[in-house]
Amino acid sequence: MLLAIDTSTGTSVAxxxxxxxxIAEAGTPDTMRHAEVVGDLIRQAxxxxxxxxxxxxxVAGGMGPGPFTGLRVGIAAxxxxxxxxxxxxxxxxxxxxxxxxxxxxGGDGPMQVVTDARRREFAVSAYDxxxxxxxxxxxxxxxxxxxxxxxxxxGARVDASTVSAGGIGMVAELAFAAGRLPxxxxxxxYLRAPDVTPSAGKRVLR
Amino acid sequence: xxxxxxxxxxxxxxxxxxxxxxxRGTSLLANVIASSMDEHARYGGVVxxxxxxxxxEALGPTIEAALEESGVTLDELDAVAVTSxxxxxxxxxxxxxxxxxxALAIERPIYAVNHLVGHVGADLLDADAPLETPTIxxxxxxxxxxxxxxxDLVSDVELLGETVDDAAGEAFDKVARVLGLPYPGGPEIDRxxxxxxxxxxxxxxxxTQAKDQAAHRYDFSFSGLKTAVARWVEQREAAxxxxxxxxxxxxxxxxxxxxxxxxxxxACTDLGVPRLLLGGGVVANARLRELAQERADAAGVALxxxxxxxxxxxxAMIAALGAQLIMAGHEPxxxxxxxxSTLPATEVQVx
Ligand SMILES: [Zn+2]
Numbered sequence: 056m057l058l059a060i061d062t063s064t065g066t067s068v069a070x071x072x073x074x075x076x077x078i079a080e081a082g083t084p085d086t087m088r089h090a091e092v093v094g095d096l097i098r099q100a101x102x103x104x105x106x107x108x109x110x111x112x113x114v115a116g117g118m119g120p121g122p123f124t125g126l127r128v129g130i131a132a133x134x135x136x137x138x139x140x141x142x143x144x145x146x147x148x149x150x151x152x153x154x155x156x157x158x159x160x161g162g163d164g165p166m167q168v169v170t171d172a173r174r175r176e177f178a179v180s181a182y183d184x185x186x187x188x189x190x191x192x193x194x195x196x197x198x199x200x201x202x203x204x205x206x207x208x209x210g211a212r213v214d215a216s217t218v219s220a221g222g223i224g225m226v227a228e229l230a231f232a233a234g235r236l237p238x239x240x241x242x243x244x245y246l247r248a249p250d251v252t253p254s255a256g257k258r259v260l261r
Numbered sequence: 262x263x264x265x266x267x268x269x270x271x272x273x274x275x276x277x278x279x280x281x282x283x284x285r286g287t288s289l290l291a292n293v294i295a296s297s298m299d300e301h302a303r304y305g306g307v308v309x310x311x312x313x314x315x316x317x318e319a320l321g322p323t324i325e326a327a328l329e330e331s332g333v334t335l336d337e338l339d340a341v342a343v344t345s346x347x348x349x350x351x352x353x354x355x356x357x358x359x360x361x362x363x364a365l366a367i368e369r370p371i372y373a374v375n376h377l378v379g380h381v382g383a384d385l386l387d388a389d390a391p392l393e394t395p396t397i398x399x400x401x402x403x404x405x406x407x408x409x410x411x412x413d414l415v416s417d418v419e420l421l422g423e424t425v426d427d428a429a430g431e432a433f434d435k436v437a438r439v440l441g442l443p444y445p446g447g448p449e450i451d452r453x454x455x456x457x458x459x460x461x462x463x464x465x466x467x468x469t470q471a472k473d474q475a476a477h478r479y480d481f482s483f484s485g486l487k488t489a490v491a492r493w494v495e496q497r498e499a500a501x502x503x504x505x506x507x508x509x510x511x512x513x514x515x516x517x518x519x520x521x522x523x524x525x526x527x528a529c530t531d532l533g534v535p536r537l538l539l540g541g542g543v544v545a546n547a548r549l550r551e552l553a554q555e556r557a558d559a560a561g562v563a564l565x566x567x568x569x570x571x572x573x574x575x576x577a578m579i580a581a582l583g584a585q586l587i588m589a590g591h592e593p594x595x596x597x598x599x600x601x602s603t604l605p606a607t608e609v610q611v612x
Pocket of ligand 1: 376380402404405541573574
C-alpha cells in the first residue's frame with residue numbers, strides 16, 4: 056500500500072494498493088495553495104483509507120512537469136513522509152498518471168497529455184498505449200512547446216488541468232510489481248533553467 | 262507529549278540556508294546547515310528560484326545528518342517545528358510542505374513559528390547563561406534588519422523598527438560589487454577594510470537626523486548609503502584618481518555599524534531594557550561586534566551574541582522556539598498554515 060502525492064497542477068493525495076486499486080483520494084484543483092492544503096489532504100486520505108502511516112510500504116510522488124513553486128511542495132512532502140516512515144520514495148512522471156488513467160478508463164491507441172507550463176508554453180508527452188505490465192508507453196516527452204506548436208499526432212489529445220495522485224500511486228504499484236523501478240530520476244521535471252532574477256530590494260521585512 | 266524537556270526537530274528554509282536542528286528543551290543536540298550560497302555567488306545576490314531548488318535537494322540529507330549528529334531517532338521526537346515566515350515564499354513552502362508531511366508520518370504535532378523570533382530563541386541554547394527577558398534584539402542579515410523588544414519570547418514580542426529599503430547584508434553585497442569585490446560582500450568588505458581609516462570618508466547615516474526621530478526612530482535605511490558610496494567612487498574614477506579601497510570599505514562599514522548600534526542602544530535606553538541581543542549573519546562582522554560591545558558597556562547594557570553557527574539562519578533556533586512554545590503549554594499549530602513571506606514579528610506562532 057502506497058501514499059501518493061501530486062502537486063503538479065492542484066494538490067492530490069491518495070492511498071492505493073496493487074490489488075485493491077485506489078482506496079482513497081482527496082484533492083483540490085486550487086493551483087495557489089499547495090503548502091496550505093497538503094497536510095490536511097494527507098490526513099484526509101489516510102483517514103478515508105482507515106490506515107496509519109506505518110501500514111504503508113512507500114510513498115509515490117509526482118515529479119512534474121508543473122509550475123515549480125507548487126510542484127516542489129508535493130515532492131518535499133512525499134520525500135519527508137517517506138523519510139518519516141523509513142520507506143522508499145518512488146518518483147513518477149506526472150503525465151504518466153494522466154495517461155494511465157485515460158487508458159484505464161477505456162481509452163485506446165496513441166494519445167497525448169498536455170498540461171499548462173505557463174509563459175505561453177505547454178508541457179507535452181505522447182503515449183502509445185499500455186505495455187505488458189499495464190504501464191503507459193511514453194514515446195515522447197515530457198517536453199515544453201509553445202502553445203500553438205503542439206506536435207500533430209494521431210489519436211486523442213488530453214488537456215489535463217488536474218493530475219490524480221491515485222494514478223501516480225497506481226503507476227508506482229504496477230512498476231514495482233513488474234520490477235521496473237525506478238521509473239524516473241529523483242529530480243523534479245522542471246524542464247526549464249531557473250529564472251535568475253535576483254530578489255529585488257526588500258520593501259517589507261524579510 | 263513531554264512538555265518538560267520536549268525533543269523537537271526544527272526546519273528552516275526561509276532564505277538560502279537549509280537548516281535542520283534538534284533540541285531537547287534548551288539543550289542543543291544537532292545543528293546542521295546546507296547552504297546554497299555558492300550557487301548565488303555568480304548572480305551577486307540570493308536568487309529565489311535557485312534557493313528553492315536547493316532546499317528541495319538538501320532537505321532529506323540534512324534531516325538525516327541532523328538525526329545522526331543528535332543520536333536520536335524519529336520515533337523519539339515529541340514535535341516538529343518549522344519556519345512559516347518571514348522569508349522567500351517559494352523557499353519557505355518547501356520547508357512547510359516537508360514539515361507537515363514529516364509530522365503526519367511520525368504522528369507528532371507541528372509548531373509553525375516566526376523566523377525573526379527564532380533568531381532570538383537561538384540564545385536559549387547557551388548552556389552557561391541562557392536568554393533573559395526583557396531584551397532588545399537587533400537582527401541583521403542579507404534578508405532582514407529588524408529591531409525588536411522581546412518581553413516574553415512566546416507571548417510578547419514587539420517590532421520597534423526595520424529597514425525601509427535594503428537589508429544591511431544586502432548593502433554589504435552591493436557596495437562590494439561597487440568596489441569590485443565578490444559575493445557575499447560582508448566578509449569581503451571586512452577583509453578590504455583592514456588597515457583602512459574608518460573616519461576617512463563621512464558617509465551618510467540613514468534616518469538618524471532630528472527630523473527622522475518622530476516617524477523612524479528605530480527604522481533603518483541603507484539605500485542612500487549604498488548610493489553615496491557608489492557616487493564617491495565614481496567621482497574619484499572620473500577625476501582619474503585612485504580609489505582607496507581600504508578607506509572606502511572601512512568608512513562604509515563604520516557607517517553601517519554606527520547606525521545599527523546607535524539605534525539598538527537607544528532602544529535599550531529609551532525603554533529601560535538593560536539587555537541587547539544580536540542575531541543574523543551580519544553579526545559575523547567584527548567591527549559590528551566590537552562597536553556593539555563598546556557602546557553597550559558605556560550604556561550599562563549587557564550584550565549577548567550567540568555563537569555564529571546559531572546567528573546565521575539555522576534549524577536549531579526554530580526547534581528551540583518550538584520547544585519553548587511546548588514548555589509554555591501552547592497548543593500545536595493546525596495543518597492549514599502556509600508560508601507567509603511578510604509574517605509580522607508579533608506573531609510568534611502561526612495557528
Ligand atoms: Zn534570518
